[in-house]
Amino acid sequence: MQRYFLTKVTKTDDELELPKDIAHHLTTVLRAEAGTKFEIVLADKQVYLAHVTRIEGLLTFAIIDQQLDVNVELPVKVVIAAGLPKGDKAELITQKATELGATKIAFFDSKRSVAKWAPAKQSRKIERLQKIASGAAEQSHRQVIPEVVYYNNINELLASETAEVKIVAWEESAKNGEQSQLVQSLNELKYGDTLLTIFGSEGGLATDEIALMQQHQVVPAGLGPRILRTETAPLYMLSAISYHFELEN
Amino acid sequence: MQRYFLTKVTKTDDELELPKDIAHHLTTVLRAEAGTKFEIVLADKQVYLAHVTRIEGLLTFAIIDQQLDVNVELPVKVVIAAGLPKGDKAELITQKATELGATKIAFFDSKRSVAKWAPAKQSRKIERLQKIASGAAEQSHRQVIPEVVYYNNINELLASETAEVKIVAWEESAKNGEQSQLVQSLNELKYGDTLLTIFGSEGGLATDEIALMQQHQVVPAGLGPRILRTETAPLYMLSAISYHFELEN
Structure with a gap:
């Protein structure tokens, strides 16, 4: 079933006027009509079943029928922090x-990133990526x-992102045969904790970036x-985090 | 260090004439000269350190110096079998x-695959994908x-691919809250065993494909x-297989 996000709406028994982009997708892409069911996620991050009540020109209205008992979120919050990659x-x-x-x-500009985002383009890039994430x-x-x-x-990244456990994917760890740090770090996490995971760009991370991470208790872990x-x-x-928390435990 | 495959060559103390594509890559892309070191994988699937001995026009020669003590292969053989995907x-x-x-x-043509590979194009497609795999x-x-x-x-696939353990990634498993089958299947595998993993295309798998898989002892597992x-x-x-066998054990 189609799912939409209405992250600024709190649960209501009243008829809702749907945002234009959702109304457009429902009526023109999915050819919805009165009675068509769909799922919405509200501000409380819960999933609700809803149905279209009426379509009047460009306006589409719907009613929330019931909350669905589903949870598809990881038990820990995972922040992916990637050095600017190419292409x-x-x-x-x-x-x-x-x-x-x-x-x-x-995404952070790392010393060895070949790709650079010009200041004038950063907000447009992020906006585009945010749309990809929403879809x-x-x-x-x-x-x-x-x-x-x-x-x-990386200074900005480390100053802004607080987390109970912080790791950096570190190729040298793998070369040295280190195999248990990721497992150990995942075992340290409690329900609802945040895990910050840092990845270098194509050129890897610079020595002083690694040193700075160590000051911030970021632990190197091989993959x-x-x-x-x-x-x-x-x-x-x-995938490893999902396997560890959602399939094994 | 650059690594090349010489999968038809067995270990030798003699000077080797390198294949044209490797010679070209070494000399024009990497600007190698006599003495430049690189790694090669021989027919025995072992990694060796080698160095360029001389470059004569389009011909490049090398000598194998020593076997390197590395193993980066998974302890089980994993076959990925994917229904023909789009694009x-x-x-x-x-x-x-x-x-x-x-x-x-x-890759197999499944009933709900939207993408189709015309018979005339199949061998060229596979050749192209084989090049991507080599790179x-x-x-x-x-x-x-x-x-x-x-x-x-899928009949051809199941008749050709023998494996100690066979699983199909099955969305319905996840919806039903099944969480332990993948872990259980991985625990059944012994060193050197083969695991066949099957994935539907965008449209999923058809009911009779699922039935046929059950006849072949393919077990549904949620991801x-x-x-x-x-x-x-x-x-x-x-990733889950690597985490299970290479990081946890």
């Missing part, structure tokens, strides 16, 4: 990280749309013995 | 599944290049509560 990889990371359950997606959240039936943000450097591309590592991380 | 998703699955450790990647195997420093194959339908796109599910699967 369209920011789009791929945003779409896939949303599907895989991320709470927030941050992916609807498609994967999330209850939360991950927020997409930009930081000018297995194969070398993963910059856009693949966050997907591995989120 | 360029077969490329994405091939590249990412290679990075994440798959042994073999099969990704080099980049992620694999010791095995996954074989890419095509099956006309967590969120709905994953057809190209994301294989990446989740491989």
Whole structure:
């Protein structure tokens, strides 16, 4: 069933006028009519069943029928923080990280990032990525749309993102045969905690960035013995987190 | 360090003439000269350190110095079998599944596949995907290049692919709250066993395809509560397998 986000609306028994983009999608893409059912996520992040009551020109109205007993969110909040990647990889990371359950997606300009976002373009880039996250959240039936943000450097990232546990995907860890840090970090997390996960761009992270992370209690963790591309590592991380918390426990 | 596959060559103390594509890459892309070191994987799937001995026009020669003590392969063989996906998703699955450790990647025409590969184009498609797998195997420093194959339908797939454990990623499992089958299936695998994992295309799998799989002892397994796109599910699967075997155990 189609799912939409109405994140500024609180539960009501009254008829709702749907926002224009949702009304347009329902009536022209899905050819909805009075009685067509769909799901909405309200400000409380809960899922509700609703149906179209009437369509009057460009205006579409609906009523909320009942709350659905579903929870598809990870038991911990995961922030994916990726050094600016090349090409369209920011789009791929945003779409896939949303599907895989991320709470927030941050891109930061790292010393070895080849890609740079000119200051004039940053807000438009983030706006575009936020739209991708919203679409992916609807498609994967999330209850939360991950927020997409930009930081000018790792200092800004570390100053802004607080978390109970912080890890950096660190290729050298894998080379040194370190295998247990990710498991250990996940075991430290309690329900509702936040996990900050940091990924370098194609060129990896610079020595002073690593040093700064250590000052902020960010722990290096390997993601297995194969070398993963910059856009693949966050997907591995989120899949492993889901397997650990949602399938094993 | 750059890694190449020489999968038809057995270990030798003699000077080797390198294949044209590798010679070209070494000399023109990497600007190698006599003495430049690189890694090669030979027919025994072991990694060796080698160095360029001389470059004579288009011919490049090298000598194998020593075997390196590395193993980056998963302890079980994983076959990813995906219903034909739309657009360029077969490329994405091939590249990412290679990075994440798959042994073999099969695409099969499923009843609900919107994408179809015309018979005349199948071998060219597979050839192209095989090249992507080879490139990704080099980049992620694999010791095995996954074989890419095509099956006309699920019957062919099930008749050809034998495996100790077979699972199908099944969205309905997730909706029913099933959470432990993947963990259970992974626990059944012994070192060197083969795991066949099957994924539907965008439209999912048809009822009679599911029935046929049951006859072949394919078990449905959920991949967590969120709905994953057809190209994301294989990446989740491989990441979970790596986490289970390489980080936890």
